[in-house]
Amino acid sequence: MIILSGGTGSPKLIDGLRQLIPDEEITVIVNTGEDIWSSEVFISPDVDTVLYLFAGILDKTKWWSIVGDTYNTFNQMKELGHNEILMLGDRDRAVNLVRTRLLKNGLSLTEATVEIAKQFGIKATVLPMSDETATSVIETPAGKIHFQEFWVSKKGEPEILSFEYEGIEKAKLSPAVKEILEKEDCVIIGPSNPMTSIGPILALPEMKEILKTKKVIAISPIIGNAPVSGPAGKLMAAKGLEVSSKGVVELYRDFVDIFVYDIRDEVINPAEIEAMGIQAVALDTMMTDEGKRKGLAEKVLELFNKG
Numbered sequence: 001m002i003i004l005s006g007g008t009g010s011p012k013l014i015d016g017l018r019q020l021i022p023d024e025e026i027t028v029i030v031n032t033g034e035d036i037w038s039s040e041v042f043i044s045p046d047v048d049t050v051l052y053l054f055a056g057i058l059d060k061t062k063w064w065s066i067v068g069d070t071y072n073t074f075n076q077m078k079e080l081g082h083n084e085i086l087m088l089g090d091r092d093r094a095v096n097l098v099r100t101r102l103l104k105n106g107l108s109l110t111e112a113t114v115e116i117a118k119q120f121g122i123k124a125t126v127l128p129m130s131d132e133t134a135t136s137v138i139e140t141p142a143g144k145i146h147f148q149e150f151w152v153s154k155k156g157e158p159e160i161l162s163f164e165y166e167g168i169e170k171a172k173l174s175p176a177v178k179e180i181l182e183k184e185d186c187v188i189i190g191p192s193n194p195m196t197s198i199g200p201i202l203a204l205p206e207m208k209e210i211l212k213t214k215k216v217i218a219i220s221p222i223i224g225n226a227p228v229s230g231p232a233g234k235l236m237a238a239k240g241l242e243v244s245s246k247g248v249v250e251l252y253r254d255f256v257d258i259f260v261y262d263i264r265d266e267v268i269n270p271a272e273i274e275a276m277g278i279q280a281v282a283l284d285t286m287m288t289d290e291g292k293r294k295g296l297a298e299k300v301l302e303l304f305n306k307g
């Protein structure tokens, strides 16, 4: 089973799927558009969230970082007047230092990720979307800033004039991603941010064409006129999209076969979705605890296994 993922909504669904199927059967294609260099360390936040999930060490209150991590290095650097954008834990930093060393030794991001996954004893296949960088950069009235600066340092407050995936014209799907996509008939797009998590994956050459040949099930991260969390709404509005599940469908309509929206969604008109030739399915998508994550995963598996 292949899942396209960012670092919060989709990992929650994967957490549910793990309660139902063995990790060996799960492949996650992970967004790298939020990757960032910080203090000479290359951080890949969404890849790390997925790795830590499978390694059983993810902090599931935040959906990033290692549970119980300490912040001695981060705090000491702050005391020395060096403020890092991301509050990086000590163990988390060790993982990222290993990644950086592997990259400097000439490994690709995919090879480095596979090596770290192996060291953690992870049985699932975790693949960065690309070995090249394609970074979410936001243009604000004060200039262009990295997504992490917009979201973490500036708390998502600046006005968004435009936004782009910097480097996308030179980026490709990684060979490992292409290979796995050739082998599977169905792809799940988790309830991740359609602009900063799924968007970069879809923007890679060939991806949309490949998805057109597959059965694609997408789960909406938006309920009514707002995302469950995060900046998806502000980013969608900046691109002139309606902040709703319909806005998400607009982005996925060329290749999605089944669109899952939340039972609480009073804004969506399922008939409008069905009129596009897309099956619209209402489910409880609020994955607030392990049981609810398993519950949604069960229903998604049913859709996956049907025909």
Ligand code: GDP
Pocket: 005, 006, 007, 008, 009, 010, 011, 012, 034, 046, 191, 192, 193, 194, 196, 197, 198, 219, 220, 221, 222, 227, 228, 229, 230, 231, 232, 262, 285, 286, 287, 288
């Ligand atoms: P990021 O990399 O941390 O931005 O994480 P993702 O892109 O994977 O996830 C962020 C998206 O997940 C947001 O747009 C949220 O609306 C969505 N999300 C988070 N939790 C849930 C949930 O329980 N249900 C649904 N349907 N969406 C969720």
Ligand code: FO1
Pocket: 007, 008, 034, 043, 044, 045, 046, 048, 049, 064, 065, 085, 086, 087, 088, 089, 092, 148, 151, 152, 230
């Ligand atoms: N997100 C935050 O909102 N604040 C942080 O200090 C922070 C630190 C951090 C460190 C490592 C890592 O892998 C992720 C981290 N994140 C943090 C989450 C990450 O930046 C996410 O990509 C964004 O929050 C958007 O989803």
